[in-house]
Amino acid sequence: MSTLNNCETCPxxxxxxxxxxGLDLSNTDYVLAMAGNPNTGKSTVFNNLTGLRQHTGNWxxxxxxxxxxxxxxxxxxxxxVDLPGTYSLLSTSTDEEVARNFILFGxxxxxxxxxxxxxxxxxxNLTLQILELTDRAVMCVNLMDEAKRNNLEIDxxxxxxxxxxxxIPASARRREGMNELLAAIEEVxxxxxVCRPHKIKSRSAKLNHAIESIAKQLEExxxxxxxxxxxxxxxxxxxxxxxxxxxxxxxxSINVAEDQGQS
Amino acid sequence: MENTNxxxxxxxxxxxxxxxDMGDTFHDNIIxxxxxxxxxxxxxxxxxKGEKExxxxxLKVDKIVTSRWLGxxxxxxxxxxxxxxxxxxxxxxSALLASLLIDYLxxxxxxxxxxxxxxxxxSGVLIDGGYLSMAWVIAVMLPPMAIFxxxxxxxxDLGYLPRVAFNMDxxxxxxxxxxxxxxxxxxxxxxxxxxxxxxRVIDSPRERLxxxxxxxxxxxxxxxxxxILIASIFIxxxxxxxxxxxxxxxxxxxxxxxxxxxSLLVSWSLSKSVLRGEASSFSLELPPYRPPRIWQxxxxxxxxxxxxxxxxxxxxxxxxxxxxxxxxxxNIGDLSLAEHFINWSNPWALFFGLNGVIILAxxxxxxxxxxxxxxxxxxxxxxxxxSGIGAGSGVMFELDSVGDTANILHAGGWTLLTGINLMLFSxxxxxxxxxxxxxxxxxxxxxxxxxxTFMPIALGLIVTFFTTQIWNLFHM
Numbered sequence: 001m002s003t004l005n006n007c008e009t010c011p012x013x014x015x016x017x018x019x020x021x022g023l024d025l026s027n028t029d030y031v032l033a034m035a036g037n038p039n040t041g042k043s044t045v046f047n048n049l050t051g052l053r054q055h056t057g058n059w060x061x062x063x064x065x066x067x068x069x070x071x072x073x074x075x076x077x078x079x080x081v082d083l084p085g086t087y088s089l090l091s092t093s094t095d096e097e098v099a100r101n102f103i104l105f106g107x108x109x110x111x112x113x114x115x116x117x118x119x120x121x122x123x124x125n126l127t128l129q130i131l132e133l134t135d136r137a138v139m140c141v142n143l144m145d146e147a148k149r150n151n152l153e154i155d156x157x158x159x160x161x162x163x164x165x166x167x168i169p170a171s172a173r174r175r176e177g178m179n180e181l182l183a184a185i186e187e188v189x190x191x192x193x194v195c196r197p198h199k200i201k202s203r204s205a206k207l208n209h210a211i212e213s214i215a216k217q218l219e220e221x222x223x224x225x226x227x228x229x230x231x232x233x234x235x236x237x238x239x240x241x242x243x244x245x246x247x248x249x250x251x252x253s254i255n256v257a258e259d260q261g262q263s
Numbered sequence: 264m265e266n267t268n269x270x271x272x273x274x275x276x277x278x279x280x281x282x283x284d285m286g287d288t289f290h291d292n293i294i295x296x297x298x299x300x301x302x303x304x305x306x307x308x309x310x311x312k313g314e315k316e317x318x319x320x321x322l323k324v325d326k327i328v329t330s331r332w333l334g335x336x337x338x339x340x341x342x343x344x345x346x347x348x349x350x351x352x353x354x355x356x357s358a359l360l361a362s363l364l365i366d367y368l369x370x371x372x373x374x375x376x377x378x379x380x381x382x383x384x385x386s387g388v389l390i391d392g393g394y395l396s397m398a399w400v401i402a403v404m405l406p407p408m409a410i411f412x413x414x415x416x417x418x419x420d421l422g423y424l425p426r427v428a429f430n431m432d433x434x435x436x437x438x439x440x441x442x443x444x445x446x447x448x449x450x451x452x453x454x455x456x457x458x459x460x461x462x463r464v465i466d467s468p469r470e471r472l473x474x475x476x477x478x479x480x481x482x483x484x485x486x487x488x489x490x491i492l493i494a495s496i497f498i499x500x501x502x503x504x505x506x507x508x509x510x511x512x513x514x515x516x517x518x519x520x521x522x523x524x525x526s527l528l529v530s531w532s533l534s535k536s537v538l539r540g541e542a543s544s545f546s547l548e549l550p551p552y553r554p555p556r557i558w559q560x561x562x563x564x565x566x567x568x569x570x571x572x573x574x575x576x577x578x579x580x581x582x583x584x585x586x587x588x589x590x591x592x593x594n595i596g597d598l599s600l601a602e603h604f605i606n607w608s609n610p611w612a613l614f615f616g617l618n619g620v621i622i623l624a625x626x627x628x629x630x631x632x633x634x635x636x637x638x639x640x641x642x643x644x645x646x647x648x649x650s651g652i653g654a655g656s657g658v659m660f661e662l663d664s665v666g667d668t669a670n671i672l673h674a675g676g677w678t679l680l681t682g683i684n685l686m687l688f689s690x691x692x693x694x695x696x697x698x699x700x701x702x703x704x705x706x707x708x709x710x711x712x713x714x715x716t717f718m719p720i721a722l723g724l725i726v727t728f729f730t731t732q733i734w735n736l737f738h739m
Contacts (some may be wrong), residue, residue, distance in 0.1 A: 039550045090294070118551065121305035128297050146551060155308040162304045173556065198304075202296040207289075210281040217274045235278040237290060246271055 018182060019072040020051025028070065028079040030189045033106065035099055035130055036114035037123050038085030041142040043067070044172040045114055046082040049182070073182050076189070081108065087122075089129045090237075097241065103133050104227065105250070110188045111137040112181070117147035117154055117169070127163065131197035132230045137165045138184045145171040164196035199229075210236055222251050321551050325426065329549075334430040341423075342452070343516055345414050349487070353406035360406065364398035387592060388585050396584025397577055400633050407484050408569045411453050416564040420555035424449065429549060438527045439534025441470035444477070448526060451481030452519075455698040459705055469540045473530050475702055476715045479694040480526040482519050485632030489689050490515045492636060496669045497682025514686070522690050525722065579630030579696050587627050587638060605646045615724055616684035616731035620646060620675065625688070630696045635689070640668065643675035680734050684727040691723030 034042045046052070050069030067082040083099040090096075103111055111134050115123035120141075131137060139159070147154060160167035166184035170177025187193035214232035218225055225231065231251065234242040245251045282289060327333055372394060376386035418424065424446055431445030443465050451458030458478040465471040482490065494514040499507035534540060590600040598606070605619035612618050624638040672681075693716045694702070703712040 120309050121301055124301035124304055125297055128300055146553070151312045153310040153312050155310075159304070159308040162307065173553075198300070200296050200300055202299045204292065206285060207292070210285065214274060214278055214281070217270075217277065221270050221274065232278075233293070235275065236282055236285075237293065238279070238282060243275060246274065247268075249271075 018049075018179075020049070027077055029076040030078045030109040031106065032078055032080045032185060032189075033102055033108035033111045034080060034082045034114060035103065035111055035126070036085055037087055037116060037119070037126055040085065040114045040116040040123065041172045042082055042085060042114045045112070045140060045142065045170070045178075045181070046080055048172055048175055048178050049078075050080055073186060076186070078185075078189075081106070086126065088126055089133070100133070101241075103130065107226070108134070109136060110185050112185065113137055113139045114142050114172075115139060117141045117143045118150055118152060120154065120159075128198060128200060131163065131165070132200065132233075133227055135195055135197055135226070136188050137195060137197065138181065138188055139163060139165055139167045140172075140177070140181050141167060141169045142172050144169045144177070145174065163198045166193060166195075207236075218251075225251060324552065325549060328423070328426050329429050334426075338427060338430060339516070339520070341418075342519075343512070345411070345418075347512070348414065349407050349411040349484075352410045356406040356409075357402050360402040361398075364402055365395065369395060369398065384592075387588055392585040392588030393581040394584070396580045396587065396634055399584075399637050400577055400580040400631055401573070405569070405573055407487065408453070408573060409565065411484055412564040412569050413561050415449075415453055416560045417555045417557070420553065420560055422550045422552045425549050434527060435530065438531040439540070440473045440477075440527075440530040441465045441467065444470070444474040444526075444530070447474045447478060448481050448523070451478040451483060453484055455479055455481065455483045455694050456701040459698060459701045462705065467540075469534075469538050472706065472711060473533050473538055475705060476533065476711065476718070477526045477529050479698065479715065479719050480522040480529065480690070482522050482690060483632065483695075485635075485695065486689050487515070489632070489636050490518055490686055492668065493682050493685050493689075496672065497677075497679050500669070501679070518686050518690050521687075525691065529718070529722075580634060583627060583630040583634060587634075587641070590623075590627070591641070601642055602646055605642065614731065615688075615727040616680045616734065617688060617727060618676065618681065621681075621685055621688065625692055629693065632689075632695050640671055643671055647675050680731065684730060687727050687730065688723045691719050691726055693717065693720050 034046055036042045046067065046069060049071050051071070052067075052069045068079060069082070070077065070079050072078070081102060083102055086096045086099050088096065089100040089103075102108070111130060113127050113130055115127060127139065141154060141156065141159070144154075154169070156167050156169050166188065168177055168181045168184050170181060172178070184193070188195060211229055211232045214235055215228040218228050218231055231242060231246075235246065242251075285292075328337055369390070372390050373386065376390060427449055428442055428445040431448075432442030435442050435444045444462075446464065447458045447461045449458075450461040455478050458481060459475050462471050462474040462478070465474055491511070494511035495507065498514045499511035502510045590604070593600050595603060601623060604623050608619035608622045612622050620639055620642040624635055624642055628635045628638050693699070699712060699716055702715050703709070706712060
């Protein structure tokens, strides 16, 4: 870790790669979403990347609606959207809806999932739900300094292997791990790193069968829909906002946006 | 189009059928499967080496600060200490700023105005009115804010605020309001405008509105000096000098606690009447205590809070200063506008145990509570024609010692009852114009802005009326 710190404190290194843009969001090449449980330090990471000073505080729910900022890394312009912290994407509070809709309809190029190193298991619940929604994600295991204080040891490589996405340890309050995070974001954004996100394993055969059959019908109606299985599951659960999106055809716009993005 | 829509309905029907097929436990199963995977992965990658030292320390502290018996006393004690530091620490820089801006710069400006032959009324309006009120707001408001906001932000950074919310949650829930209202209420102790903005953390529009409307019941920074001064003059003087400080501090804390009581009472009435509804539940995670980052906190609290609030106060203080000067110097017949108003309102103000001076001062000082005391003193001098004190008509001033202030107020016919009622009215009156503007910006509703403005005045008049009548019963 000590060599790593040297790199980070070296101004030449930072200046060469990262230009904080604050609120200048013109002509962005990539869109990042910052998601995670409440009070894991999303806003601190956001501030570190964009140079903005979104108010941070040690209490859950600081970020009320989404905040946006930007930065340039290796000549590419990134727009960052700081989503409100949520415990899950399943129920229907405003926070969860804002976060879910952005990941679903905003189709960010990379979703940065900020998790609390001292509460990995609880944070993984949200992480797994996000990975059902998007294929391109990076996990930032924040508050590593606190994990150390609590004598917790986290096998970052194993975590990355299990989740199928890059996992970066960080202590955002001390600005540690931000360069590694930027590098990982770039790899996923440019497609250099192809994520193979973990899919929920312990589901009944019956449920899996139902999901598959609904997903197949969705594919016929909305060809190229990126999150078929997730949408199918939400429909099975009777999620009203998704039912509405299906009826109005808003679901279809997801893959249109995707096509435009790639062409 | 017809075709696609029927296809969509078909998908929905299939989903519905499958849902029935899978039975009641279906939703639980989905959640369980996520938890199962999460726990399996966590077991694989996380290892606890040795003791969870810091964690168990957090638990111990939490057991105390959120305990049923110690939680509230500790909370009040902590708040009292914060306020004591604020008030005590602000004294010296306030005096310094006052002597610089008022004792030194004000005469310099006046001389300069005379030197360039500025008409007396123009230099009066600009320098005695606008400049002086701005100087007062900076001298009285900046030091306490620069002390209070960083301490408050440090507590926030440390993780104490969620514990306050945890303690207060059940009270607010019983009042039909959101538990997070405890957070916005605490913010209001610094500045009501900041507290109103902070109500954004509340999801439900109904509960957010309640939090916004009742935020004014948190005594703000601008009102603490009034409370402390009046308490030391009228209540501290009732007891021997050794305990006067503690007793007057106790009086101020009771007013603050009364404010919390009104906050709960009004929340309850609103949620039982026009803003009917169930309190929504929320999960609040008690975050670990984190060592606060001192410098960063100082910086952000200064930029984000202190300067923004100060700027808004100044924005309103200058025109208010001009108005004060004008009402004190524009004469109709033999008397100034201010004297006309005071003579007219004195009789009915007495029903509320107040007087015309206080009423006029509160009208003029709508922009910023900080200028209430200077305005009251200036108007008292004006209406009782005390000679040899003050700096001339319409010049806001503050006296060097509490004793001088007491003399003026006693000469103006003030009694213990006036003092108590002023403290009550200072708690229960309209929010300052900055807060009113913020309420409008946040609610986008003229109706609720007007309600938030006048409801506290009505409450204040009712409370002071009954206080006065009960007092008179015992003193007739």
